[in-house]
Amino acid sequence: MHQVLEQHIRAKLGTDTAGLEEVISYFQPLELKRNDYLLREGELCRSCYFIVNGVIQVFTIDAVGNETTRDFILEEHWLMEINSFLQQVPSKEFFRAAEPSQVLCISREHFMDLSARFPQFEKMYRQILELSYANSVYRINSFVSMDALERLRWMMDHQPKLFTRLSSKMIASYLGISPETYTRLKGKL
Amino acid sequence: MHQVLEQHIRAKLGTDTAGLEEVISYFQPLELKRNDYLLREGELCRSCYFIVNGVIQVFTIDAVGNETTRDFILEEHWLMEINSFLQQVPSKEFFRAAEPSQVLCISREHFMDLSARFPQFEKMYRQILELSYANSVYRINSFVSMDALERLRWMMDHQPKLFTRLSSKMIASYLGISPETYTRLKGKL
DNA sequence: GATGGCTCTTGATAAATGTCAATATTTTAC
DNA sequence: GTAAAATATTGACATTTATCAAGAGCCATC
Known part of the structure; x- marks a missing residue:
């Protein structure tokens, strides 16, 4: 280690x-x-x-x-x-x-x-x-300026690794939406 | 200065x-x-x-x-x-x-x-x-875990100065909501 | 102190998202 | 391997929030 x-x-x-x-x-x-x-x-x-x-x-x-x-x-x-x-x-x-x-x-x-x-x-x-703060700036802007579908697309573009390793439930909670909404947004991609 | x-x-x-x-x-x-x-x-x-x-x-x-x-x-x-x-x-x-x-x-x-x-x-x-990052942590959590009315109450508790100095339009844009929604939330306080 | 442009509010309606319930699927624990 | 538990999906419906439009209030500028 x-x-x-x-x-x-x-x-x-x-x-x-x-x-x-x-x-x-x-x-x-x-x-x-x-x-x-x-x-x-x-x-x-x-x-x-x-x-x-x-x-x-x-x-x-x-x-x-x-x-x-x-x-x-x-x-x-x-x-x-x-x-x-x-x-x-x-x-x-x-x-x-x-x-x-x-x-x-x-x-x-x-x-x-x-x-x-x-x-x-x-x-x-x-x-x-510096890195933690810079990342949090992006994340705040994603919440202030995007709806859930846009945040999902942003996440797919910038943090695709997360999808391969985390449950849908967790991804939904990261996007700030319910698991049901996440399921439905996936159908709109 | x-x-x-x-x-x-x-x-x-x-x-x-x-x-x-x-x-x-x-x-x-x-x-x-x-x-x-x-x-x-x-x-x-x-x-x-x-x-x-x-x-x-x-x-x-x-x-x-x-x-x-x-x-x-x-x-x-x-x-x-x-x-x-x-x-x-x-x-x-x-x-x-x-x-x-x-x-x-x-x-x-x-x-x-x-x-x-x-x-x-x-x-x-x-x-x-450290301070910038700590503040942004609070702000991200407010977006992930609160609805608009809760964010407004949080802002009133923690950043009351902003209300005395900024237009409603700006406060709405800080809360991530439309000016109309902000007007209506004020009625629910 | 009139005029024009903002801002703020209110109403009507639409869109986005949440909640609850039922079912299907996957994962976990023994 | 199987039963139980957790997760994921789907549908119906409720709530939240956005959008559009209209009118009222405010204030900057001439």
């Missing part, structure tokens, strides 16, 4: 990777079965996660029990509940494996410590934030 | 503000009238903006000419089209003053240079990203 992370970091940072071995040593491997949770609503997000393989569903549950998905995080991507992680307030979100997944996790304390001690680690953290 | 920025940065970074004078010297003041543009679709985002006072509307225009608002940026907040700024690809968004506004802008080149030379500046940039 750690080799995947090492490759990932080298690809992000280039040649200047002083301290890389120490950085990597703080990451603990986790093996998740399908439907195992990394984080539940109400808990504090005490770790940052790197997905080695698998998919993590980031979702909330509303008052009547509906699950709605903010994001799916695939392998070689990073994951945290940023509000809970930074301010140590209870998480509003759940993180759950949508497939059997391998994850490397680093505690908030080690993460902060590495950020402070290794400029290159902070730089990588900044890049993670 | 620069004093506001200086106060803002000191508040963010605390005592260690070496280089602050030089940092601030790279920011150019801009005076915007209502409806002046900072950025248009198709242009490259060549600057990062700090709003001293006023409101900037961040919006897109779809194929049939509808304006939809991703965000409103108020005074003492930061603004960039992150995809265009980082990768120098054409912007998909417009930035336009919704009120007469005062803005400080720094070129991409100076911004990158300061990030590389002053760790504290990079730290502040990271904090801007």
Whole structure:
């Protein structure tokens, strides 16, 4: 597992990777079965996660029990509940494996410590934030400006992998629509 | 104008503000009238903006000419089209003053240079990203999990200032609904 | 202070989407 | 391998939201 992370970091940072071995040593491997949770609503997000393989569903549950998905995080991507992680307030979100997944996790304390001690680690953290924010800008615009069918087409164009790996129910919850509506939209493509 | 920025940065970074004078010297003041543009679709985002006072509307225009608002940026907040700024690809968004506004802008080149030379500046940039990303997480969840009336109530609870400063038309476009629907929802509160 | 152009509201209607129920299909657990 | 559970589809209907049109209110400009 750690080799995947090492490759990932080298690809992000280039040649200047002083301290890389120490950085990597703080990451603990986790093996998740399908439907195992990394984080539940109400808990504090005490770790940052790197997905080695698998998919993590980031979702909330509303008052009547509906699950709605903010994001799916695939392998070689990073994951945290940023509000809970930074301010140590209870998480509003759940993180759950949508497939059997391998994850490397680093505690908030080690993460902060590495950020402070290794400029290159902070730089990588900044890049993670840039990418996460850039993606969320697209996603917000898709909700503000598109109807459900347009969002589905956008998803097919830009995130086709998700369709091969997730149930219809989950895709519907990512699009912000009911499973029935999703079934019907597929007929209109 | 620069004093506001200086106060803002000191508040963010605390005592260690070496280089602050030089940092601030790279920011150019801009005076915007209502409806002046900072950025248009198709242009490259060549600057990062700090709003001293006023409101900037961040919006897109779809194929049939509808304006939809991703965000409103108020005074003492930061603004960039992150995809265009980082990768120098054409912007998909417009930035336009919704009120007469005062803005400080720094070129991409100076911004990158300061990030590389002053760790504290990079730290502040990271904090801007953290805040922007955290806010966008809330906004995505509001679209995935709430209907229009719930989004309106959420906005009243969490961003009441916007109602005092923006037209109904703009608020509707921020909620992702038509002006007529917004009028009707107000009657249901 | 009139004029024209916005914005806001209201009504009528259409389109999109949700809910509920029934059935078919697939997956999971033993 | 089979039973049970979860998922996916389909139909009927309800609710939400958009669109179009008309009129009222507001405000910028001359």
